[in-house]
Amino acid sequence: MSKLAATIDAYWNKGLAFLRFAAHALRTQLTTLPPRDAFVSQFVDAGWGSLGLLTMLTIFAGLNLSVQSYGSFERFGGQDLIGMFAGIGGVRELFPVMAAVVCGARIGANLAASLANMRISEQIDAFEVMAVDPMRFLVAPRLWAATLALPLLCGYADFIGLGASYLGAVYQLDLDPGSFLTQVQDQVRMVDVFAGMFKGLLMGWMVAIIACFHGYTVKASDGAEGVGISTNLAIVHGAVLCIVVNLLLSWVMYG
């Protein structure tokens, strides 16, 4: 019983520490300008660096969406509705979420690993000794970079994924291209793409703040193991959070 209490206590303290960290980071992010060069290099790394991975994954996800839903819809005799399914399921949900989860995992892991590595090699302490605010110079540029890069990646994923679904439906499943396009035009509005990008904006900030928290709060004495653990935590918490937040946002937007 006391073990359980101790566990709950530990989680509670960790949660409080996270909220304090997030509040501090948000204040720094909004009140001071991040150093330009650091921001640009982080942004290029987060956005451009994820592009190849994301393109490849969304092509497969789009093809999968067509091929797999064909199997499910065939049972009702509704295989001609794949355009509508790819439009609604893909553009509103699957492509933005997948972009957020996968790019979030990549970006978050990089952020956590780099900050944790700086912490265990005592570079963050060196910043503090020199009276340079590590929040402003290390955390804020990373937060801005992820927050601004992820919506763009989500929007990009929508187009690539829908294109792949079209190719899968028309060239592999021999469905009528005209009817696919008509259904997509009927169902998908530009608003849906923007909704996906808005989701990306929120998820990007959350993934980044969680990753920064796990990386920043590694103890210097934990060494290489601490880097591995914080990277792992950043990936897992980020991915779970993206999926849960997506449900809540979809509920508010479409429910």
Added chain:
Amino acid sequence: MKRLIDFLETLGALGAFAWQVFWSTLTSPRYFKETLRMMDVLVRRCIIPVGLAVAPVGAVISLQGIDVFKLFGAERMLSSFLGTAIVREYSPALASVMVAAQAGSSIAARIGTMKVRGQIDALAVMGVDPVRYVVVPGVIACLVVTPLLSVITNFLGIASGWFFAVPIGGVDHGAFMEHLTAQITAADLWVGLGKCALFGLGVGVIAGFLGLRVKHGAASVGKAANDTVVNTIILILLTDYVVSMMLLGMGL
């Protein structure tokens, strides 16, 4: 050109490594206790993230699907679609992605840390094959645990889909339950579990491979954990597509 050669070299090394793992599994000595311990650790670590990740998917399918099915006056059929989509496609794929995120990255980080600290070399010096003792238990544990988790997430996904369809969406409970089981066949369940085992195997092998390739320094441990997740997700989506095409061709 150099990058292409590097890539092919890595791919070849991965193939050789996979063969080594396979051969080590077939021949003794085996470390059953370590394997059981790994399974125990993986189940405890993965069950919450995997559950939390798959449960919302059922809810989203109901949330978005209900309007579409209402368009055709077929909202009673929503559960048929939900059931097949969860059991066959989304539960295996997402459970495996989360196992890759949680178990894969922690296995790679653990092996990488051991490598950095020289513990892997110490094992080899003591005459214990590191692949047998460290990698094989992880691979077997992933192979067994992923389908088990997928069984749980099947229920979670359908339960959350029920919650968004029946109390919130206003579908009749009896109709939901009746159509739920009407379309799921035994083949669907086996396809889902088989995919999970395949993906779990991939997670274990890639995590062990990248973990053992860590050279030195804490930064490369983080990179190994990260690379494991990214590469296994690519592998999962690619395999999923190939398997789906094959099954479609076979008419399953």
